[in-house]
Amino acid sequence: MTITFLGTLPVMAQDYLTRNGKISFFSSTPVEDIEAVNNEVVSTLNTKTGAFDFRVAILGFKFDAVDMQKHFNGETYMNSAKFPKASFSGKITDLSKVDFTKNGTYSVTVSGNLTIKDVTKAVTTTGTIIVKDGKVTAKSEFKIKRAEYNVTGEAIHERKIGQVITISVDCTYNKR
Amino acid sequence: MRLIPLTLLAILLTSAALPQDTLDIDKILDEEMNQKKDKTELVEATFKTSRIIHGHSIENTAKGILDFKISHRFGTLNNGFYQLFGLDNATMRMGLDYGITNRLMIGWGRSTYQKQYDGFLKYRILRQANGVKAMPISLSFMAAMFFATDTSSLRNNYNIPTGVKMNTSDKLSYAYQLIIARKFSTDFSMQIMPTLVHSNVVPYSTDPNDLFSIGIGGRLKLTKRVSINAEYYYNIPGRKLEKMAGEELHNPLSFGFDIETGGHVFQLHFTNSRGMTERQFITETPGSWGKGDIHFGFNVSRVFQIGKRKS
Numbered sequence: 001m002t003i004t005f006l007g008t009l010p011v012m013a014q015d016y017l018t019r020n021g022k023i024s025f026f027s028s029t030p031v032e033d034i035e036a037v038n039n040e041v042v043s044t045l046n047t048k049t050g051a052f053d054f055r056v057a058i059l060g061f062k063f064d065a066v067d068m069q070k071h072f073n074g075e076t077y078m079n080s081a082k083f084p085k086a087s088f089s090g091k092i093t094d095l096s097k098v099d100f101t102k103n104g105t106y107s108v109t110v111s112g113n114l115t116i117k118d119v120t121k122a123v124t125t126t127g128t129i130i131v132k133d134g135k136v137t138a139k140s141e142f143k144i145k146r147a148e149y150n151v152t153g154e155a156i157h158e159r160k161i162g163q164v165i166t167i168s169v170d171c172t173y174n175k176r
Numbered sequence: 177m178r179l180i181p182l183t184l185l186a187i188l189l190t191s192a193a194l195p196q197d198t199l200d201i202d203k204i205l206d207e208e209m210n211q212k213k214d215k216t217e218l219v220e221a222t223f224k225t226s227r228i229i230h231g232h233s234i235e236n237t238a239k240g241i242l243d244f245k246i247s248h249r250f251g252t253l254n255n256g257f258y259q260l261f262g263l264d265n266a267t268m269r270m271g272l273d274y275g276i277t278n279r280l281m282i283g284w285g286r287s288t289y290q291k292q293y294d295g296f297l298k299y300r301i302l303r304q305a306n307g308v309k310a311m312p313i314s315l316s317f318m319a320a321m322f323f324a325t326d327t328s329s330l331r332n333n334y335n336i337p338t339g340v341k342m343n344t345s346d347k348l349s350y351a352y353q354l355i356i357a358r359k360f361s362t363d364f365s366m367q368i369m370p371t372l373v374h375s376n377v378v379p380y381s382t383d384p385n386d387l388f389s390i391g392i393g394g395r396l397k398l399t400k401r402v403s404i405n406a407e408y409y410y411n412i413p414g415r416k417l418e419k420m421a422g423e424e425l426h427n428p429l430s431f432g433f434d435i436e437t438g439g440h441v442f443q444l445h446f447t448n449s450r451g452m453t454e455r456q457f458i459t460e461t462p463g464s465w466g467k468g469d470i471h472f473g474f475n476v477s478r479v480f481q482i483g484k485r486k487s
Contacts (some may be wrong), residue, residue, distance in 0.1 A: 044201055053201050055201050070220075
């Protein structure tokens with residue numbers, strides 16, 4: 001007597017997870033270049049729906065310059081005491097291109113909502129999914145206008161920080 | 177009809193057996209960040225820069241950072257309008273502080289007053305920290321050496337007649353200081369500085385060469401960028417100089433504002449001290465607040481990153 005309980009099964013949850021994903025950002029102006037890297041990004045991937053979820057702790061961004069990290073987290077810029085996290089929730093819009101069971105490199109489009117300092121904006125970008133030996137790596141690079149997320153500071157520093165910031169994502173997920 | 181309880185049982189069993197559950201991603205990130213937090217968190221920025229007003233604060237210049245300091249002291253306000261309340265009489269110290277490691281810093285400077293060269297080392301012994309290995313205070317040790325080259329000023333201060341030759345050791349003095357500091361809140365920090373100044377030459381034969389004092393200093397942040405600072409050194413009776421060049425000596429008391437803006441710290445202050453280094457301002461302050469011997473002064477501090485920070 002086989003009774004199928006498909007009706008009782010919960011929706012297939014996120015099956016891939018990373019706790020040390022890498023997200024970096026880069027700003028370039030004639031005055032100076034600014035770069036910071038966060039290697040503590042937590043992210044999930046649902047290979048059935050193509051849904052991505054990222055959570056980034058602002059304090060996790062590390063800078064080479066000693067004082068830049070302090071200014072970045074301070075009230076004037078990211079105000080990480082009030083807004084400790086940034087997040088992205090979205091999905092691969094052309095999921096049929098990807099076969100998660102086969103090793104390979106796939107170009108995809110990802111669309112979703114990016115939230116920084118409690119401001120949410122829609123973001124669509126292209127990316128690469130690399131499936132290798134059971135691990136999934138997601139890479140992407142996209143640009144944002146920081147003013148849209150209220151990341152603006154004093155006039156004296158503004159010419160050192162580009163209005164457009166390039167964000168790079170490089171996360172390798174393991175199957176749960 | 178036995179199917180229904182069987183079905184219910186099966187549902188329960190299969191739900192329990194399913195490994196898939198919706199991940200609470202926020203919770204995972206919090207756990208990850210807290211794991212880092214379970215480590216000890218060092219308390220930073222007890223003061224805005226490595227000096228409170230004249231004297232050292234608990235702060236060290238960070239590793240690889242060069243801090244260029246220019247300090248001005250003008251004449252006393254009671255000089256009156258003709259001297260533009262002291263602005264016409266300025267003394268200056270130029271200095272360079274450098275962070276060798278995050279715990280050890282070195283500094284050099286030259287003051288126009290007495291044409292004095294100075295050098296010091298400051299080492300952070302204890303760092304105030306919260307978390308697993310909590311430490312309620314920060315503790316530093318500072319050692320400095322001073323070499324005054326304006327012999328006419330020295331002869332005047334130390335009663336050395338023109339006929340007598342001055343040796344190099346007569347121009348040397350030293351200061352040793354323990355700095356005990358605590359950042360009570362983001363806005364309020366305080367420190368205590370037991371200090372020993374050793375002067376090879378003193379004005380009178382009855383004066384001790386080892387001069388002891390206890391300093392107290394603090395800062396109160398008014399805004400993100402502006403703080404009000406105060407500094408006072410109490411020279412211990414019996415272990416201090418009383419008089420120099422006919423003037424009675426007093427304990428140094430200074431008040432100031434720190435204004436921080438993009439890589440610079442500006443310090444504006446009022447003080448009764450003439451000098452800017454330990455021997456001069458702690459043990460040889462002839463000015464008295466009561467008599468209006470108040471000097472206006474300012475320090476400018478500009479930091480440059482020289483070494484690369486190791487992440």
